[in-house]
Amino acid sequence: MAHSDYAMLLNLTAQERLVDLVAPLMQPGGRILFVTSHLAHFYGQQPVYKLYEPVAASKYAGEQALRNRIAQLADRGISLVVVSGDLIEGTITPKLMERSNRGLINERCKQVGSLPTIEEFARAIVNTCVNSSLGSGATVFVGSTQVTNSVESVNC
Template sequence: MDGIVAAGGSASVHGGDVSDPAAVEMMAEEVGRVFGRLDTLVLNASGGLERDADPGYALRLNRDAQVDLATAMLPLMPDGGRIVFVTSHQAHFFREKGDVPQGYAPIAASKRAGEDALRELIPEFGSRGVGFTVVSGDMIDGTIIVRLLERRDPSSVESRRAAGPLPTIEEFARMIVRAGTVDVAGGHTFYVGGDDYVAANTVG
C-alpha cells in the first residue's frame, strides 16, 4: 500500500472474511459508501492447504466465496468494469490433467469449481457491461502456496523449477493488471509461466 501512495496513488484496506456472507455484504456496503463504484474486482483468495482447515473449507473459499463476492460487488460495477479470477495451472487444467502435488487435489478441484461457477455467470456480468477474465499461473516464486508445497511435496516444486525459472510475483501482478484492462472476449484466460505445462494441456 505504501508503494501505491509513493507512486502518487491512493489506497485503503478493509479486512474481512470473504467466506462469511455477512462480512462480504459489509465489504460491499463500505466500498459503495466510500467510493460509490468498483471498476475492477480481482478474486485472488485461495486456501485449503492450511493445517487446521476443515474438509469443506477449500470449496467454501475457492468456489462459494468467489461467487458471493462477485455477486455482492456486481451492482457497484459500472459499464466497462472487469472481474478477474486468479487461479493456478494445476487448478485450471485439473479436469484435463488431474496430476497435482500431494495434498493439492482438494484445492485444485475447488478452484476449478470456482472458475466454472463464475464462468456460468458471464451472461449476467455481460448484461451489465462487466467483463470477466481468468489469470492462470504456474507456481509463483516467493508465494505462500509454493512454500507450503515445498513442505508437503518437495519433488513437485523441484520438477517445476527444473523445467525453467518460476514466474515472479511482479510478473504475475503485471498479468493481472493486463487481464483487468485489455479488450478481450468474456472468459478469456491469460497464462503466466509454465509454457510446457500449458502446451501439454491445450493440444487439440
Template sequence: MNGSLARRVALVTGGSRGIGAETARLLGAAGAHVFVNYREKARRAQRVAREITDAGGTATAVRADLTDQAAVSAMVGEIGRLDVLVLNASGGMERDAAPGYALRLNRDAQLALVDAAVLAPSARIVFVTSHQAHFHRERATHPEYEPVAASKRAGEDALRARVPELTERGIGLVVVSGDMIEGTTTATLLERRHPGTIDDRRGRAGSLPTIAEFAAEVVAAATAPLESGHTVYVGGGDYLEAA
C-alpha cells in the same frame, strides 16, 4: 474498459501478501484507489496500503473473511462502487482447514462477493488461479493441493457460467492462470512437504514466473481489451502443449 486506471476503484482480495500485495501496489501505481482486503493480517495489509500512499497513490486496508457474508456485506458497504474486482484470495491447504472449507472459499465465496459487490458498468472481474487448478481435469496435482485445485476449478466454472449475465450488464470476466510461483504460500507449503518440488517444476518448465511478473499480468488483465471469459496464461508452456 479502456486502458486507464486513473480514478478507478479496485478491490484486491487476499491483498496483504504475495501476488495480492504486488497486484495492489501496481494498481495503485497505475492510478487506481485500491482496497486491500485481508482476513487476519491487519498489519501486513496496512503496510501494503501505506506503501501505495507513500508512492503517491491512494489505498485503504479493509478486513473481511470472504466466507462470512455479514463481513463481506460490511466491506462492500465501506467500498461502494467498484471498477475492478481482483479475486485473488484462495485457501484450503491449511492444516486446520475444516472439511469443505476450500469449496466454500474458492467457489462459494467468489460468487457471493460478485453478487454482493456494487460493480460499475464496464467493470472488470479478474479471477486469479493456478495451472494446477485450471488444468485440473487434464493433469494430476499434489494430493495436498487436490482440494484447492478442484475447488478453484469449480469457482472458475461457476464464474464462467455467469458470463452471459455479466455481459448484459457490461461487466467482463478475465481469468489469469499461472504456473508455480516461488514465494507464494502454495509453493512454500508444497516445498515444505515435498522438498525439491520447486526445483523439479522449474526443471520441467524451464523457468517459473516471479510474483512481480504474474501480478503485472493480473493488472494488465484489468484493462486489456479482452473478450469476457478469456484466459491469460503465465508460464508453464508444457501445460499449454498438453492441453
C-alpha cells in the same frame, strides 16, 4: 483446524457471493478478474499433486461457476477474465508443497526453465485489468502451461 469444506467455501462459495454483491454496483465496462493456478485451471485435464487436490478442485469449481455467469454479467456490461499462474516463485503454496515433496520446485524449474516471479504475476494481473482487447471469458496464462511428468510419481 479448518472446516472440511474450507477450500470450497473460500474458492467457490465466497467467489459467487462476492459477484452477487458487487455486480449490481459495477458500471458497464467493469471487469471481474478471477485469479487461479494452472493446477486448478486444468483440473481434470492434467495431473495434480495430491496435497493440492482440494485446492485445485475448489478453485476449478469457482472458475467454472463464474464462467457460467458470463452471459448474465454481459447483460450488465461486465466482463470476466481469468489469470492463471504456474507455481509462483517465492509464494507460500510452492513452499508448502516443497515441504512435503522435497525437490518439487527444482524439478519444475528444470522442466520449464524458470518459475514466474511475484512481480511478473502481479504485472499480468494489472495488465489484464486494463487490457480492453481481452474479451469476456479470456484466460491469461503466466508461466509455462507444460504438464509436469513427475506429478504422478511424486509422493505428496
